[in-house]
Amino acid sequence: MLTINLIREKKEFLIERLKIKNFNAEEIINRILLLDSSRREIQSKTDLMQGEMNRISKEIGSLMKDGKRDEADAAKEKTYSLKEEIKSLSDKLIPIDNELRNELIRLPNIPHESVAPGFGADDNIIIREGGVIAVLPDGALPHWDLIKKFDIIDFELGIKLTGAGFPVYKGKGAKLQRALISFFLDEGEKAGYAELMPPILVNEDSGFGTGQLPDKEGQMYHATLDNFYLVPTAEVPVTNVYRDVILNAEMLPIKNIAYTPCFRREAGSWGAHVRGLNRLHQFDKVEIVRIAHPDHSYESLEEMVSHVENLVSKLGLPYRILRLCGGDMSFTSALTYDFEVWSAAQKRWLEVSSVSNFESFQANRLKCRFKEKGEKQTRLVHTLNGSALALPRIVAALLENNQTESGIKIPEVLIPYTGFDLIN
RNA sequence: GGAGAGAUGGCAGAGUGGUCGAAUGCGGCGGUCUCGAAAACCGUUGUUCGCCUUCCGGCGAACCGGGGGUUCGAAUCCCCCUCUCUCCGCCA
Numbered sequence: 149m150l151t152i153n154l155i156r157e158k159k160e161f162l163i164e165r166l167k168i169k170n171f172n173a174e175e176i177i178n179r180i181l182l183l184d185s186s187r188r189e190i191q192s193k194t195d196l197m198q199g200e201m202n203r204i205s206k207e208i209g210s211l212m213k214d215g216k217r218d219e220a221d222a223a224k225e226k227t228y229s230l231k232e233e234i235k236s237l238s239d240k241l242i243p244i245d246n247e248l249r250n251e252l253i254r255l256p257n258i259p260h261e262s263v264a265p266g267f268g269a270d271d272n273i274i275i276r277e278g279g280v281i282a283v284l285p286d287g288a289l290p291h292w293d294l295i296k297k298f299d300i301i302d303f304e305l306g307i308k309l310t311g312a313g314f315p316v317y318k319g320k321g322a323k324l325q326r327a328l329i330s331f332f333l334d335e336g337e338k339a340g341y342a343e344l345m346p347p348i349l350v351n352e353d354s355g356f357g358t359g360q361l362p363d364k365e366g367q368m369y370h371a372t373l374d375n376f377y378l379v380p381t382a383e384v385p386v387t388n389v390y391r392d393v394i395l396n397a398e399m400l401p402i403k404n405i406a407y408t409p410c411f412r413r414e415a416g417s418w419g420a421h422v423r424g425l426n427r428l429h430q431f432d433k434v435e436i437v438r439i440a441h442p443d444h445s446y447e448s449l450e451e452m453v454s455h456v457e458n459l460v461s462k463l464g465l466p467y468r469i470l471r472l473c474g475g476d477m478s479f480t481s482a483l484t485y486d487f488e489v490w491s492a493a494q495k496r497w498l499e500v501s502s503v504s505n506f507e508s509f510q511a512n513r514l515k516c517r518f519k520e521k522g523e524k525q526t527r528l529v530h531t532l533n534g535s536a537l538a539l540p541r542i543v544a545a546l547l548e549n550n551q552t553e554s555g556i557k558i559p560e561v562l563i564p565y566t567g568f569d570l571i572n
Numbered sequence: 573g574g575a576g577a578g579a580u581g582g583c584a585g586a587g588u589g590g591u592c593g594a595a596u597g598c599g600g601c602g603g604u605c606u607c608g609a610a611a612a613c614c615g616u617u618g619u620u621c622g623c624c625u626u627c628c629g630g631c632g633a634a635c636c637g638g639g640g641g642u643u644c645g646a647a648u649c650c651c652c653c654u655c656u657c658u659c660c661g662c663c664a
Contacts, residue, residue, distance in 0.1 A: 188622065188623090191621065192623060194622095194633080195622055195633040195634090196632075198632085198633055199632055201644080202632095202633085205590075206591065206645080208644050208645070209590035212590075213590080220644085223644070224644045340623080395620085435603050481576095521601095522601085527588095
């Protein structure tokens with residue numbers, strides 16, 4: 149959610165910038181400014197009247213104390229009409245406040261100045277590539293055949309237990325999951341991220357804080373009996389740790405890392421390219437989250453990108469980093485880098501991480517602020533997060549890229565975690 | 573699941589209708605003292621909104637779990653909701 153101050157001060161700038169996200173904000177912003185000015189007008193009036201009311205009430209109090217009943221009664225007379233006016237004014241304020249809020253949450257975050265215009269994946273800009281794209285031998289298999297061949301992930305069994313998109317990991321497949329999670333967490337810890345293991349069910353306030361609610365509720369599984377949502381990413385519980393919190397500037401940046409399973413309904417997004425591990429309803433992911441000082445959040449973003457880059461290169465996967473164009477960025481993001489790894493048998497790039505700076509957009513919803521030492525004024529923090537990393541497509545790429553005649557070779561860095569160096 | 577108790581400022585904890593935004597203690601910040609520190613003493617100490625102000629700031633309103641009500645006036649009375657704790661039951 150953008151702050152009302154920014155909208156008041158930089159209307160034209162906002163309208164221009166939001167065009168980069170292919171969003172026409174003019175109408176909404178005009179409506180917001182109109183609502184805002186009537187809100188303030190009513191607020192000023194009611195404040196004045198309420199002040200008068202408070203004065204009279206105090207007066208009545210002291211008159212009563214002095215036993216001047218008649219004068220007190222006369223003062224009471226004065227309050228009746230005043231009270232009615234206040235009531236009718238504040239009744240007017242309620243729908244205005246509600247509409248203002250509803251309009252405010254419809255505005256997407258403004259893209260960073262480096263974000264290029266565009267409509268989709270084709271307009272994203274490759275900013276860096278790394279690793280070597282291996283040439284596979286004849287007869288190389290896509291990962292959905294490999295997992296059957298080695299019996300390490302069972303989709304049919306998952307369908308029996310739950311439904312499509314809930315695979316069962318078996319044997320070395322299960323152990324590979326554990327190994328990757330531990331590896332990612334350990335690398336994060338080395339880079340100074342403090343680990344959290346949060347709940348994977350969250351309440352409505354948390355869903356609102358990070359921007360999943362109210363608009364994207366169809367993407368989350370909803371436990372209606374208790375009104376909890378299954379987390380689509382650890383971003384939700386971890387970022388909400390800092391909801392309604394005022395931090396000291398010296399505490400920034402806060403760096404957290406968390407592993408959680410992630411649950412996504414993916415309603416309507418099933419189509420081509422979703423075979424095997426490419427898209428699941430439940431998957432594992434390690435997420436890094438930062439709460440940063442607004443003056444330094446882009447340094448944080450760069451550090452997070454380097455961290456993720458380090459992970460994929462340690463795993464020996466060919467990768468590329470994209471800066472998303474305006475049209476491909478999420479509603480809440482100001483700048484997003486996507487990481488893709490090369491899937492040798494599918495011959496396509498698979499997205500394995502998305503690292504974003506939300507600037508103060510989430511912080512404003514979360515009411516996460518900080519105070520500079522000695523300052524009275526609070527400011528909104530910047531929030532950032534990134535996958536480091538999401539497992540399924542990493543596994544897909546590892547299986548496909550590392551297949552040999554004798555089996556699938558485990559990357560060097562994972563062997564201490566798996567305890568084996570070959571899946572065969 | 574059954575029975576009871578409670579929710580007050582960063583924390584602890586008073587306050588049952590009239591200067592209560594809220595006693596007191598702790599903590600935090602500033603100062604005195606000190607070579608320095610501790611102790612002691614003095615001062616200060618929340619958030620949001622609105623109006624005014626070039627800055628510092630000033631004035632007003634709201635906030636005592638959330639929402640509604642009674643009243644000239646509510647932390648205090650009434651109703652609803654949420655959450656927490658204790659005991660019993662069940663249980664990884």
